[in-house]
Amino acid sequence: MSTPFYVSPEQLMRDRADFARKGIARGRALVSLQYADGIVFASENPSAALHKVSEIYDRIAFAAVGRYNEFENLRIAGVRLADMRGYAYDRRDVTGRGLANAYAQTLGTIFSSGGEKPYEVELFVGEIGDSAEDDQLYRLTYDGQVVDEHGFAAIGGAAESVGGYLKERYTQGATLEDAIRLAVAALGHTDTDDREIAAKDLEVAVLDRNRTQPRKFRRIRPATLVEILSSVTTKPQVEEAKPAAVEAPAEKTVEKAGENAGDKSAEKPVADSPLAPPAEDDGEPPIAPPLD
Amino acid sequence: MSESRIPAAFMTPGTSSFADFLTAQSPELLPRHDGVPGNLSDIAPHGTTIVAATFPGGVIIAGDRRATQGNLIAERDMRKVFPSDEYSAVGIAGSAGIAVELVKLFQTELEHYEKIEGTTLSIEGKASRLSALVRGNLAMAMQGLVVVPLFVGFDPDAEKGRIYGYDPTGGRFEQTGYTGVGSGSLFAKGSLKKLYRPDLDEAGLVAVLIQALYDAADDDSATGGPDLSRRLFPLVHVITADGGRTLPDAEVAAVAENVIAGRLQRPDGPIAELEAK
Numbered sequence: 001m002s003t004p005f006y007v008s009p010e011q012l013m014r015d016r017a018d019f020a021r022k023g024i025a026r027g028r029a030l031v032s033l034q035y036a037d038g039i040v041f042a043s044e045n046p047s048a049a050l051h052k053v054s055e056i057y058d059r060i061a062f063a064a065v066g067r068y069n070e071f072e073n074l075r076i077a078g079v080r081l082a083d084m085r086g087y088a089y090d091r092r093d094v095t096g097r098g099l100a101n102a103y104a105q106t107l108g109t110i111f112s113s114g115g116e117k118p119y120e121v122e123l124f125v126g127e128i129g130d131s132a133e134d135d136q137l138y139r140l141t142y143d144g145q146v147v148d149e150h151g152f153a154a155i156g157g158a159a160e161s162v163g164g165y166l167k168e169r170y171t172q173g174a175t176l177e178d179a180i181r182l183a184v185a186a187l188g189h190t191d192t193d194d195r196e197i198a199a200k201d202l203e204v205a206v207l208d209r210n211r212t213q214p215r216k217f218r219r220i221r222p223a224t225l226v227e228i229l230s231s232v233t234t235k236p237q238v239e240e241a242k243p244a245a246v247e248a249p250a251e252k253t254v255e256k257a258g259e260n261a262g263d264k265s266a267e268k269p270v271a272d273s274p275l276a277p278p279a280e281d282d283g284e285p286p287i288a289p290p291l292d
Numbered sequence: 293m294s295e296s297r298i299p300a301a302f303m304t305p306g307t308s309s310f311a312d313f314l315t316a317q318s319p320e321l322l323p324r325h326d327g328v329p330g331n332l333s334d335i336a337p338h339g340t341t342i343v344a345a346t347f348p349g350g351v352i353i354a355g356d357r358r359a360t361q362g363n364l365i366a367e368r369d370m371r372k373v374f375p376s377d378e379y380s381a382v383g384i385a386g387s388a389g390i391a392v393e394l395v396k397l398f399q400t401e402l403e404h405y406e407k408i409e410g411t412t413l414s415i416e417g418k419a420s421r422l423s424a425l426v427r428g429n430l431a432m433a434m435q436g437l438v439v440v441p442l443f444v445g446f447d448p449d450a451e452k453g454r455i456y457g458y459d460p461t462g463g464r465f466e467q468t469g470y471t472g473v474g475s476g477s478l479f480a481k482g483s484l485k486k487l488y489r490p491d492l493d494e495a496g497l498v499a500v501l502i503q504a505l506y507d508a509a510d511d512d513s514a515t516g517g518p519d520l521s522r523r524l525f526p527l528v529h530v531i532t533a534d535g536g537r538t539l540p541d542a543e544v545a546a547v548a549e550n551v552i553a554g555r556l557q558r559p560d561g562p563i564a565e566l567e568a569k
Contacts, residue, residue, distance in 0.1 A: 055407050077302040079407045083310055087400050088321050102298050109297040213378070215403075 016111060016118045020142035023120025027065045029156040031166060031186055032124045032149070034135050035179035038207045038216065039126040042183035043156075045203035053205040055217035057082040057094045059128050061207050065156035066121035066142070074103060074123065091214070096127025100138040100146055108144025118142055122155040128207040128216060132173065158190055165189040177228045180204055180220065184229060199226045310404035311397055311425060323393030324428060333436025337366035339391060341476030341508045341515040342373065342383030342442045344455045345488055346469060347497045350532035351444045351453025354501040355383045356476070356509060357524050358516025368519060373527040377402045378535045380418055380445030385474030387437040390429060394439055398422055415447045419456040419464055427462030442473045446531045453531060476508030476515030483507035486564035498528055498539070502547050503561055518548040 007015075030043035030052055041053040041063040052071075053063040056078045064071035078099055086094045103125065111118045125138045137149040147153075152170045154163040165186040174182070184202060188195045204220040211218060220228075307313055314321055337359040344353040359367035366388075373383045374395045382398060384391035401421055406412050413421065422443050429439050443456040443464075455467040470488045472480040483504040492500060502518075505526050509517030518525050525548045528539040555561060 049410070051410060054410070073303040073305065076305065076408060077298045079404065080302045080310075080313060081298065083400050083404050083407075084314070084318065084321075087310070087314070087396065088318070105296050106298045106303075 012114075013112075017143060020111070020118040020120050024066045024122055024142065024155075025157045027157050029154050029158045029162040029187055030063055030065045030124070031152065031154045031162060031183045032063060032126060032137055033152045033166070033170065033174075033179045033183050034132060034137065034150075034172070035176050036132065036173045037176065038128045038209045039135055039137060040176065040179045040183060040204065040206045041124065041126070042180065042187060042202060042204045044187055044197055044201055046201045052203055053219075054079075055205075055215065056099065056125075057086060058091055058214050059207060059209075059216050060094065060096045060099060061126045061205065061217050062123065063126070063155075063205075064121055064123040066119070070119045071121045071123060074106070074119075074121065077106075078103070078125075096125050096136050096138065100125040100140060103140050104144045104146045106144070107140060107142060111143040122159075124149075124153070124155065126207055128209050130209065154186070161189060161191050162186045176206065176208075177231070180225070180228050199229055308405050308408040309421070310401045311421075311428075313404075314397075322428070323390050323397060324432065328435065331436045332432075333387075333438075334362055336390075336437065337361045337370075337388045338514065339370060339372045339385050339388045339474065341472065341474040341480055341505060341512065342385055343472040343477070343480045343484065343501050343504050343508075344383065344442055344444045344467075344470065345484065345497055345501060346453040346455060346490070347492050347494055348490075349452070350446060350494065350530060351455060352494070352497050352501060352528060352530050353381050353383050353442065353444045354498075354505060354526050354528040356505050356516045356526055357519070358509075358514065359388050360514045363513075365516075368516065368522065369524050371527060373529050373538075374399065375529060375536050375538065376418070376443075376445075377406070377412070379412075379448070379531060380415070380443065381529045381531060381536055382422065382444075383442040383473065384439060385442075385477070386439040387432075390432060390437050391439040391441070394425055394429065394441070398425055398441075401425070414449075415445045415454055418445060419443050419454075419466075422456075423458065423462040423464045425462075426458050426460065430461055433460040440473050442471065444531065446533060446536075448533070451533065472504065472508070474515070476505075476512035479511040480504040480508040480515075483561070487562060494530060494532075498530075498544075499547050499551070501528065502526060502544070502551050506548075506551055506555065507561060518545075518552060520549075520552070 028044045032039060032041050041061060043052045045052050050068060054075055056062045062075050062078055081102060082094045082099065107119055110116050119142050121142055123140045127136045129135055137153060139147040139149050139153050139155060152166045154166060169182055184197060188197045199222055202225060204225055206218060207216045208218055209216060301317055339359050340356060342355040353373055355372040357369050358365060359370040373381060375381045376399050382395055384395060402418060422441060426439060426441065438460050440460060441458050445454055447454050455471055456464045457467050457471050457473060458464050469490060470484045487500045487503055506517055509515040525541060525544040528544050530537055530539060
């Protein structure tokens with residue numbers, strides 16, 4: 001009889017966390033911002049058919065990064081849970097908090113059970129209320145942690161630098177257009193350079209409390225997106241582009257990349273130059289790539 | 293939502309039908325009560341008359357507000373016309389309690405499909421899902437709890453309104469121009485036959501449908517006419533390429549008052565032309 005290997009629980013959990021984090025880091029970032037009339041979700045996603053952001057219920061949306069099949073399962077489960085609850089009770093009895101808890105329990109159980117591979121996903125559950133103060137934004141990690149976010153948050157591969165960019169520039173009560181411009185600029189921001197993401201490669205959706213229908217989720221059409229993004233290059237870009245390129249490196253001291261906790265400050269390494277060519281597209285598929 | 297891990301069935305890819313999922317997971321939530329013995333037709337209120345007709349660019353569905361139980365009026369302000377999604381609506385006649393549940397299931401069914409699949413069903417697809425739900429109620433229909441819906445919607449491909457009638461076995465039949473369902477529909481259809489013209493505009497068609505409901509209420513004791521003292525008027529839902537909207541009460545009241553004013557002069561309503569024009 002052979003002696004089984006002993007692996008300490010700490011080591012086991014560390015390994016599982018590393019595994020999940022690596023999978024998530026392969027995908028691009030997704031941001032969520034509160035604006036005056038709701039919550040906007042934006043991500044880079046060249047696929048028009050496979051979504052990272054979706055409607056769950058009247059006032060609840062779901063956004064995720066990581067392995068598509070895994071978060072798609074979670075999304076479907078969310079829609080089923082919400083529809084079942086709304087059907088059995090009442091539409092008002094479906095809450096974002098309840099959904100976030102169900103996801104947290106599920107992700108947590110999968111992460112800590114030995115039998116299953118941890119999910120390589122991170123997600124948002126957003127719910128809008130009657131006013132901005134009542135809006136809720138939950139960020140869930142692969143191990144089932146729930147973080148109640150306020151204002152803005154980023155998940156996915158470059159979440160730290162994207163989150164840092166948002167932290168510097170986010171303002172409360174922005175218009176939808178401003179929020180989308182900021183979100184898209186943040187998505188294009190990396191530690192080494194800023195790139196412009198083509199509108200066709202973006203997926204943007206909002207929970208809009210001004211919508212007259214009970215279902216508040218809507219996708220921003222590509223044409224509308226082009227309009228919103230192009231208006232930045234005509235007017236506000238003059239104010240916007242300069243601080244992004246000049247001010248940030250001048251103001252902030254250089255920090256070792258990856259050392260800070262993501263939202264401490266916007267890291268801008270010295271190597272960053274506004275003249276540097278945009279990073280070559282790494283050929284990322286619409287959603288996260290499969291494991292190798 | 294549950295306090296522990298989401299059950300595996302919820303996370304299993306497969307059906308995009310909410311009704312099918314419910315059948316597998318929680319059949320007790322379905323509006324079915326198979327196995328109850330006897331004839332149940334007298335224990336629950338019945339909804340009565342729904343009419344629908346198309347006009348260039350859309351479709352309108354309207355229903356009276358009365359529910360009856362035997363010879364009694366059970367409800368005076370019942371809602372029997374419901375938007376099922378942005379581009380479709382359903383009106384119901386028959387056993388009211390079951391019918392309202394069926395509509396709720398149908399609404400969830402359409403919305404569920406839309407969310408899971410990321411696209412809406414075709415108008416035929418929607419009509420066909422409703423067939424399945426009506427058929428599911430067949431056992432109850434045999435015991436007297438019949439539900440017969442009338443489904444209308446805007447077809448974006450053909451750019452016109454469509455109307456589907458049903459029988460209790462789930463058989464669906466597309467209707468041309470106009471139709472009615474429920475106890476007063478015999479009279480409503482007779483009225484529509486004389487007043488309906490395919491080239492009516494939206495306002496004209498609303499007036500014709502209210503005339504038809506008035507005629508149904510005039511001759512069918514189970515159909516309610518406009519209730520002036522309680523200010524209860526028929527529910528009218530209009531669907532065009534821009535989506536659906538239920539007309540505000542004030543708007544319907546104005547038309548209904550106009551119809552009543554005409555009936556004070558001529559109780560049998562407008563006269564149709566004798567000769568074809």
